[in-house]
Amino acid sequence: MQVTEAFKHAFLKQMLLGFQASAVSTKSMGFQERKNAIKLSADVAMAVARGSRKWTRGLIAGLSEERQNRSFLRLILGEQYESLLKPCHSSWKIPRCKKIVRRSLRVCWRKQKKNQSGVLARTLVEKRTQELKRLVPGGESMDGSSLLDETLDYVLSLRAQVDLMQSLLTTFEASKLRSHSKRRLPERKASYVSK
Amino acid sequence: MYIYKGPQKAIGRELSESVRREPSKIMQCLRAPPDDLSILERQGACLLNWQQQDQEQPNYNPRGRGYCRQMQTSFQGLPSGCGGDKNANHGYVHGSIDCFSNGWPDLANIRYPVPGAATVEEASITNVSSNSSRKRKADKSPRSKENGGGGKGESSCKRIKEETGGGATSETGQPNKKEAASGDASKKNDKPPKTDCIHVRARRGQATDSHSLAERVRRERISQRMKYLQDLVPGCSKITGKAGMLDEIINYVQSLQRQVEFLSMKLATASPLMNINIDNIFGREVQINPSCKSGSTAMTGMSSELLDQSCLRFDSLQHPHPCAGLDMFMDSSDLVLRQNVNPPVAVPDASFGSSFDVNGCSVWSTNLQSLYGVDFQQGRGAALPF
Numbered sequence: 223m224q225v226t227e228a229f230k231h232a233f234l235k236q237m238l239l240g241f242q243a244s245a246v247s248t249k250s251m252g253f254q255e256r257k258n259a260i261k262l263s264a265d266v267a268m269a270v271a272r273g274s275r276k277w278t279r280g281l282i283a284g285l286s287e288e289r290q291n292r293s294f295l296r297l298i299l300g301e302q303y304e305s306l307l308k309p310c311h312s313s314w315k316i317p318r319c320k321k322i323v324r325r326s327l328r329v330c331w332r333k334q335k336k337n338q339s340g341v342l343a344r345t346l347v348e349k350r351t352q353e354l355k356r357l358v359p360g361g362e363s364m365d366g367s368s369l370l371d372e373t374l375d376y377v378l379s380l381r382a383q384v385d386l387m388q389s390l391l392t393t394f395e396a397s398k399l400r401s402h403s404k405r406r407l408p409e410r411k412a413s414y415v416s417k
Numbered sequence: 418m419y420i421y422k423g424p425q426k427a428i429g430r431e432l433s434e435s436v437r438r439e440p441s442k443i444m445q446c447l448r449a450p451p452d453d454l455s456i457l458e459r460q461g462a463c464l465l466n467w468q469q470q471d472q473e474q475p476n477y478n479p480r481g482r483g484y485c486r487q488m489q490t491s492f493q494g495l496p497s498g499c500g501g502d503k504n505a506n507h508g509y510v511h512g513s514i515d516c517f518s519n520g521w522p523d524l525a526n527i528r529y530p531v532p533g534a535a536t537v538e539e540a541s542i543t544n545v546s547s548n549s550s551r552k553r554k555a556d557k558s559p560r561s562k563e564n565g566g567g568g569k570g571e572s573s574c575k576r577i578k579e580e581t582g583g584g585a586t587s588e589t590g591q592p593n594k595k596e597a598a599s600g601d602a603s604k605k606n607d608k609p610p611k612t613d614c615i616h617v618r619a620r621r622g623q624a625t626d627s628h629s630l631a632e633r634v635r636r637e638r639i640s641q642r643m644k645y646l647q648d649l650v651p652g653c654s655k656i657t658g659k660a661g662m663l664d665e666i667i668n669y670v671q672s673l674q675r676q677v678e679f680l681s682m683k684l685a686t687a688s689p690l691m692n693i694n695i696d697n698i699f700g701r702e703v704q705i706n707p708s709c710k711s712g713s714t715a716m717t718g719m720s721s722e723l724l725d726q727s728c729l730r731f732d733s734l735q736h737p738h739p740c741a742g743l744d745m746f747m748d749s750s751d752l753v754l755r756q757n758v759n760p761p762v763a764v765p766d767a768s769f770g771s772s773f774d775v776n777g778c779s780v781w782s783t784n785l786q787s788l789y790g791v792d793f794q795q796g797r798g799a800a801l802p803f
Contacts, residue, residue, distance in 0.1 A: 223648065241688075253686070260681040260684050343660065353667050377650070377669065380674065390684065
């Protein structure tokens with residue numbers, strides 16, 4: 223499974239826009255600051271390129287919790303920024319009807335009487351589900367199957383993000399190499415001419 | 418034209434009927450914008466585009482992928498005596514598959530890029546034979562509740578009402594198939610009517626109240642998603658439990674996030690050399706956000722700053738630009754974009770091939786590096802006569 227071409231294009235474009243917006247290439251930035259800016263623009267680019275999904279909204283909501291990111295986010299997202307922030311809260315719980323919850327608990331309890339061995343397995347799974355909810359942005363408000371859906375999507379996008387950043391890196395390094403070799407050429411030329 | 422024999426008749430007729438019945442849905446699925454499609458549908462659409470078939474069956478293909486894997490796991494439990502049946506079906510299946518006029522035959526040719534999946538032939542055989550058994554109606558039982566699939570762990574069918582038929586010889590080995598008892602009546606070839614709601618049949622010996630049925634539907638949905646995740650996360654094909662799978666998924670997500678951190682660190686060290694002039698890459702049409710007024714003035718201020726600042730000047734023989742070094746990068750990326758818009762003949766094959774590689778290189782790296790290779794050589798070539 224791979225992401226679409228359109229997503230990759232949008233991602234790359236957004237990332238470069240983000241780099242420009244955060245002025246990453248100015249020399250006045252410290253190393254840590256630059257790294258954070260790069261990561262921020264990469265994450266925002268991923269979210270923007272993907273579109274509107276639970277995890278993207280959760281990601282942007284999480285990013286906007288820090289003050290320093292807010293101006294950047296407002297710049298990139300514009301008016302969508304305000305609308306994105308409103309409905310999705312990571313602490314939003316799924317509203318559940320009490321009667322139904324009680325009834326299903328009763329059914330579960332009856333089953334538990336027969337099947338004690340499943341309890342351990344269930345708690346293990348629950349623990350891991352909680353862990354996964356913490357990892358996937360916006361995951362707290364999802365239930366089991368939609369959590370897996372969002373995880374799938376998120377993993378695909380993360381992979382694309384890693385790919386993109388790796389290829390950017392190799393491109394920069396290649397251009398650096400070439401610049402070095404080209405700088406050496408005029409020296410060689412001079413030595414040749416002098417011969 | 419068709420080389421039918423026995424069970425394959427059912428498949429062909431039912432498939433062609435369902436294709437005829439749902440063309441609008443199929444087209445709608447494919448025309449929907451990518452954001453609205455779920456992963457399953459998008460995946461199906463991708464597979465279909467890749468095959469370049471006229472007739473599309475997004476209903477089948479995503480589940481077809483799932484079937485291959487499910488059948489692999491369920492058929493592992495079969496006694497070895499059934500191997501003969503599989504081989505016997507081999508010839509028939511291939512013959513009949515090739516003759517189908519719809520998108521179904523491509524399952525025989527699809528190379529699913531799944532590390533743990535069965536081989537293609539095996540998958541197609543198991544796929545077709547399982548479908549044949551599933552599509553046969555067991556008996557004239559009331560159609561209010563029908564199971565989504567006979568095999569354990571199959572997804573509940575939302576669009577096609579499938580009934581469990583136990584009649585196929587290859588399924589007699591499965592202990593859970595209690596419907597096999599009704600195998601005689603299963604050889605009928607009734608059409609599955611088109612429905613939109615979830616129909617679940619209660620299995621023999623299981624509770625029939627709505628709670629357990631709903632739970633079963635939910636469980637099957639979750640297991641289907643777990644299977645997709647199993648394909649995605651490398652090295653998960655052997656793990657069968659939910660807890661172990663979740664463990665692997667968590668580790669994988671954590672490692673990807675750590676990789677992003679690390680790469681951003683590396684880019685930070687490389688970035689003082691960057692002079693990204695977006696205008697050159699994308700042309701003047703690209704704005705960050707025209708509606709954001711304060712932002713745009715800040716933007717123009719920043720971009721002029723970037724232009725003015727002294728960057729590392731790389732001598733370039735082809736591009737007499739002042740800041741030429743990353744003009745290479747920018748031009749190459751421009752070329753990347755242009756190339757992908759009007760791809761030359763060779764590129765789509767490569768990109769499609771790579772895009773269906775689970776751990777394969779991305780389009781960027783192949784494109785950027787190949788372009789860099791070209792650029793580099795050109796630069797060298799021009800510099801040679803000295």
